[in-house]
Amino acid sequence: MATKARAKRASAKPVVPTARRDRDESFDAIVGLIEAARLRAYQSVNTALIDLYWQIGEHISRKIAAAEWGDGVVEQLAAHIARAHPGLRGFTRPNLFRMRQFYDAYAEAGEQTAALLRQVPWTHHLIIMGQSKRPEERDFYLRLVVDQRWGKRELERQVKLALFERAVLAPPKVSPVVRQSRPEAVGAFKDAYMLDFLDLPQPHTEADLHASLLAKLRQFLIELGRDFCFVGSEFSLQVGGRDFALDLLFFHRGLNCLVAIELKVGRFEPEYLGKLGFYVEALDRDVRKVHENPAIGVLLCASKDDEVVEYALSRTASPALIAQYETQLPDKALLQAKLHEFWLAGPHTQEDGRETGGAASS
Numbered sequence: 628m629a630t631k632a633r634a635k636r637a638s639a640k641p642v643v644p645t646a647r648r649d650r651d652e653s654f655d656a657i658v659g660l661i662e663a664a665r666l667r668a669y670q671s672v673n674t675a676l677i678d679l680y681w682q683i684g685e686h687i688s689r690k691i692a693a694a695e696w697g698d699g700v701v702e703q704l705a706a707h708i709a710r711a712h713p714g715l716r717g718f719t720r721p722n723l724f725r726m727r728q729f730y731d732a733y734a735e736a737g738e739q740t741a742a743l744l745r746q747v748p749w750t751h752h753l754i755i756m757g758q759s760k761r762p763e764e765r766d767f768y769l770r771l772v773v774d775q776r777w778g779k780r781e782l783e784r785q786v787k788l789a790l791f792e793r794a795v796l797a798p799p800k801v802s803p804v805v806r807q808s809r810p811e812a813v814g815a816f817k818d819a820y821m822l823d824f825l826d827l828p829q830p831h832t833e834a835d836l837h838a839s840l841l842a843k844l845r846q847f848l849i850e851l852g853r854d855f856c857f858v859g860s861e862f863s864l865q866v867g868g869r870d871f872a873l874d875l876l877f878f879h880r881g882l883n884c885l886v887a888i889e890l891k892v893g894r895f896e897p898e899y900l901g902k903l904g905f906y907v908e909a910l911d912r913d914v915r916k917v918h919e920n921p922a923i924g925v926l927l928c929a930s931k932d933d934e935v936v937e938y939a940l941s942r943t944a945s946p947a948l949i950a951q952y953e954t955q956l957p958d959k960a961l962l963q964a965k966l967h968e969f970w971l972a973g974p975h976t977q978e979d980g981r982e983t984g985g986a987a988s989s
Contacts, residue, residue, distance in 0.1 A: 674745045677752075681744070684730030687723060701727075725753060732756055732765065743769045750779050754786065760963065761970075764791045775853045788821045792962035796969060800933070800949045802940045805923065809946065812882055812923060820850055820927065822952045833892050836952075837874060840890075854881040864909045873906050884920040885910050888927055895931035895949055897939040904945030927952050 687704075690696035705720040729752060733744060743766075744752075751772050759765045768791065772782055797818040805812050824846045825839040840847050841860055848855055855877045862876040875888040887906050891899060903924040910922040924947045936949045 670746070673748055676749060677745050677747075680726045680749065681730055683723065684726035684728070685734075687727040688730050688734075691727070725756070728756060732762075736762075736766075740766055740769065743773055746773045748779075751777075751782055754779070754782055758786045759791075767791045767794070781849060787956070787959070788823075789957050789959040789962045792959070792966045793817070793819060793957065796962065796965055800931075800936050800940060802943050802945060802947045804944060804946045805948065809882070809920070809923070812946075815852060815854070815879060815882060816925065816948050816950065818950055820950060820952050821956075822847070822850070822954055823956060825954065827954055831892060833874075833890050836890050836892055840875070851877070854879050855886070856880060858885070864906065864913065866905075866909050866913075871906070871909070873910075876910075879923075882920060882923070883918075885915060885922040887922060887924045889924070891926065891928040893929055895926065895928045895936060895939075895951075897935065899926055899928070900939055900943050900945065900947060900949075903947055904943065907945055907947070921946060923948065925950060 687696070687701060690700070691698075701723050702720045705718060705723055708715065708718045733740060736744075747755075747769055755765050755768045755772075759768065768782065768786065771777065771785070771790075775781075777785070794817070799813055799816045799818050801813055801816070822840075824843055825836075827835060827839055837860070844857060848857065856879075858876040858878055860875055861872040864871045864873060873887050874890045877886040877888065878884070879886050887903065887910060889899070889903050889906065903926050907922045907924040915922060924945060926947065926949050928949070928951050931949055931951050940947065940949065
């Protein structure tokens with residue numbers, strides 16, 4: 628008996644004294660203040676740097692436009708700055724021309740874009756300016772860098788994956804319920820998700836896909852978007868005395884709702900929507916909290932016929948989206964060619980109601 632008592636005491640969780648717990652909470656609060664101050668300081672420095680580069684770019688651009696300076700003067704300016712401030716980096720001839728390019732690219736931009744410019748690091752600006760073909764593409768990536776807080780690597784990855792071209796050419800496929808009652812949700816999802824980081828075997832099973840997504844959950848969350856939070860895998864739902872398992876369950880902070888994701892390694896079939904709708908209904912009845920919005924379901928499949936998807940979604944009463952996952956990098960040159968044709972064809976209306984395209988915007 629004594630041995631069992633000692634074992635029980637040894638296995639019991641230690642009780643943290645109240646004073647120590649209060650002290651630790653105070654320490655954490657101070658660490659939070661430090662981190663917030665460092666972030667504000669970084670943002671302040673970045674804003675000042677972007678403003679400086681803008682002013683230098685404006686000065687150079689106007690001098691060259693007025694034929695007061697030639698390209699050779701910029702090289703002389705770089706040498707002059709180097710003599711005035713030995714050891715000061717970042718003001719070489721190529722960088723000074725990049726500042727001019729920065730000003731020229733956004734000189735006619737609206738107030739909203741101008742506000743975004745100060746929130747984006749200079750290295751990100753260089754990537755966006757170097758890779759974007761159109762003003763709409765620059766604005767697209769600027770907004771996503773700010774909204775999603777992408778680092779340099781993730782921005783480079785998304786540009787390489789032709790996210791802009793895919794977003795314009797293939798907007799998300801959503802049911803009328805989502806489009807009418809939750810139009811803000813359309814922009815939170817994609818028509819296709821790039822899962823090139825999974826290294827899936829070919830062919831692969833749903834179990835392979837499921838396990839790989841869990842193993843690379845951090846990368847999957849980045850691909851989904853910043854506001855997605857992981858809730859559970861094979862999430863248990865009990866209905867009518869039977870047990871069901873939802874593949875993946877997330878919560879979207881911006882939409883304030885649960886997001887159910889069902890995985891299919893084959894092509895989309897219309898009957899899949901019935902099961903997805905069943906899961907969404909079960910979440911709303913038994914899992915959703917009072918302050919949350921109704922859940923949304925996403926069917927993630929290996930391939931889909933857009934016409935079949937349109938027919939299937941048109942009559943469903945469930946808030947559902949059909950997307951596909953891709954494991955190989957897209958042909959960006961082909962997508963850019965299709966996008967050029969798309970813009971030449973005239974203005975188009977996206978699912979969220981925004982008008983895009985048109986030769987006049989070229």
